[in-house]
Amino acid sequence: MLHFDRWKVALILLVCFAGLAYSAPNFIPKASLQGVPEWLPHQQINLGLDLRGGSYLLLAVDTASIVRDRQQSLVNDVRNALRSERIPYTGLGLQGEGVSVRITNPEDVEKAREAIEGLSTIVSGNAFSTLPERDLAIVTTERQITVALTEAEKIARTQSAVQQSIEIVRRRIDELGTTEPVIQQQGTDRILVQVPGLDDPQRLKELLGQTAKMNFRLVSNAMSGQQALASRTVPSGTEILYTADEPRAPVLVERRIMVGGDRLVDAQPGFDQRNGQPVVNFRFDSSGARQFGEVTRNNVGRPFAIVLDDKVISAPRINEPIMGGSGQISGSFTVQAANDLAILLRAGALPAPLNVLEERTVGPGLGADSIRAGEIAAVIGSVAVVVFMIASYGFFGLLANIALFLNVAMIFAALSILQATLTLPGIAGIVLTIGMAVDANVLIYERIREEIAAGKGPIPAIEAGYNRALSSILDANITTLISAAILFQMGSGPVRGFAVTLGIGIITSVFTAFTVNRLMVSVWLRRRRPKTLYL
Template identity: 50%
Template sequence: MLDIPLWKRISIWALCALGLWLALPNAFYTTVERHNDAVIEIEATGVTPELQADVDAWPSYMPNALVNLGLDLRGGVHLLAEVQVEDTYATRVDGMWTTVRNILREERATIGGVRQLDAAPGFLKLRIANVEAMPRALELLRTLAQPVQTLAGVGEMDLVFASDGDVISMTLSDAEKAAMDERTMVQTLEIVRRRVDEVGTREPTIQRQGTQRVLIQVPGLGSAEELKGLLGQTAKLEFRPVVRRTNDPAVAPGPGNEIMPSVDEPGQYYIVEKGAVVGGEDLVDAQPTTDQNGGQAVSFRFNISGAQKFGDYTADNIGSPFAIVLDGEVISAPTIQSHIAGGSGIITGRFSIEETIKLSALLRAGALPAELTFEEERTIGPELGQDSIEAGRIACIVAFAAVLIFMVLSYGTFGFFANIALVINVGLIFGLLSAIGATLTLPGIAGIVLTIGMAVDANVLIFERIREELKAKRGPARAIELGYEKALSAIIDANITTFLTAVILFVMGSGPVKGFAITLGLGIITSVFTAIFVTRLVVVIWFERKRPKEIEV
């Protein structure tokens, strides 16, 4: 007969209470949002009376996780950027010149002098003095090649060498270029995410689109230009050897060199080597600071590898200038006075406070490995987002009311029990969305509306089975028990197939499709739980109290 153990009853009500408790902050969205923002701001800048008032507006013992609103609901910026992955080929090859030169100099007596020649981007060309030693030179250089670290590149080497008379050319293999493309995209996604997080935006969407594109959606940001300014800078910090200074921008820098303007000295240019001694990838920290004169500056610190390379170079080149290069401009070019150990220093210049904060944030986030070109941009105003919210709210209310009325008219008291489960179901959906930090979009609202319509399907199956058992002259208790037992297989079958569809949409889709799939999938889970457990528990409690001789469904 109808019997639910006490431990199971407590567990069911506890899960319902937990879900509704987690969903509660969304009923006070603005207050909780201000509370969360104030907590973060206090941690970053310190407490103020206004911030403390926002913190106190929501009790600390209450949950504060909210369902994040997506771009189409909150307004914000949408960008589609293409990553110029080919830029990394030239950077990699140019950086090999110092290593190539040093390994050939070890057998200078045999090979003779080595001189770099002009070459197309992505190629390194050099001329050796003794053409008869070409086989030995190639043998030495091929020791620099390493296996490509991908499954598709098994058996391939990363560098390809060729000779023509006394000229040796080096480039990357096709397998290594493909591997670098993948690494560049992964690194770009991570650095873009870090940069967006640095400015405190809430729940951005950063996804890969195709092979070379990145989709960036930042809710709450008011200008596409602001986001482009943040992402468009490569923030590439390098320390390069200085060849000489010049005031003629048209002078030929020579093979293996390039000419760069000076930031602090208008009209001055520096000819520097293409290969960097230390790069931004070795940075582990950067913070705004002041120099000895009280001017604005940025302090930096290298990792162990970068500190070692920086220390070795300064020890070997005392008295020589070196250039601090940021995004193709020479910030400063001090002369090395002594061995610089420890791997830390400061970048000085004509910075404002805002510029030092921004520069340090960009350096901490890391240098973009390649340039971004923006193919598509949209700014969605908050008014459009508010209209979407209102439309979604109206849709939910209409769907909710229609289902509630239909269930009561169709099934009477049992329909009322189903409505109780439906209210709990919607609360559980928002509780789960808050707990996992999901972002709600307009398609997500559509998923909730669909869930509301589907939530009563299980109850309809159960109630119709109970009707059939009553027609077969079963007693009330037995009819209810058989109704739940016989409808269970159909309920599970229908919801599993729909859940699998939601999983496929989530895996194969992107952006709005994922939002729809998440709310649909969570709605299916909560619907099955409320239909099988919550509704049954409510019916059992009612039956135990009323003990009706006859029931009408």
């Protein structure tokens, strides 16, 4: 038990050295690490929102708009289904929570119902259920057919929208260059967003609050927006939208979308070569480029409105066909506004608007106070443990303290390598680990005392102490590790931060308190060969 092969000694020393090396950058100013080669340890622990400061938002997905959009598309689907079967109808439109249509000829009612039933599908996620649920509920009353979304379809669309929103929010925030944002679902329709280091929650709200549904439409040449407002009559197939810039001006645009924003493949901020003003340069995919080229070729001389979330952000005149599949969005942009718009377009449109339910900003001063309080608690806890171990076990207590120091270094190294986020509860987990780390040594040393009291010599007593304490050490730490894993899986935010440091601390403490400590005791025994043992 006290014998170590050379390769085992080399491996233990290598792990200890790596722990010290990878934890060292955390005690060096970040500016001093800029010139460190990539192959050397240079990563520091990411500080969470409560330590570093930053912005916190709780967002709610507008589920009502998801259902409303699906109902609007259902109107078009029913229209196309009836037209394809050449079935006369009247009164097609939204009525209550469904789509209602009246069939003109009574003999066509059954045929119409079959055509509409063809639109129904099994709700996503239930395709392999023994009782699959469908997305549409169809009710026929004489010549009236009503089509409504089932509850299963509403739930499925909400879940899909939330997951899609989380990915788009993550892409938008990643474009800001922030480190380790926390983006996770809460409940059925809420999204928690924590962005450490970002102290401008207003910009974050503006970035996440825009749906960013972009499209390109022609400006109507029937009349101007002001004339349409004054006459209170809007020509068929057009609508009045307003410009995004202040003062807001009405623009009469055609309802037909000439090119959809989903055809964009890239958007980058830049500067107009003519006047040096910030602009956004965009590029379409092959299909979008073909549509864009055809529209600009057939409508030279007409204004072409670029619409974002039902606001006209620019309406340049088409001077010549644009066949390259790329263009430029100009307006009264600042550099930051152009950059934010490019981020929105690159990340894609949200499936539904996000409403801000709660917002908080944690200043870096509060984070510094939290770090200082955590450091004081760690120092007090460490000093108390060190004094207790030396007072209780003398030289063996000193060896336990050396193992404890290596344990803390390995925790910092693991957090740095994994780029895990350290939170205030995470510091509490480290402080707790410091107290728990010496438990294994206390168990071992008390076992050794029992063996010495039974009359055994130093080497047999030490070997028996390590052998008999091992099972108790493993039992205690494995159960705690299971608890940490459950906290990480079921918890969120600060709870996860605590679980991460606690779990890492348990693994490193078993290694240092048992393996490293045993190696140090073994080396001491071989060199000193004591006749009696005072413990």
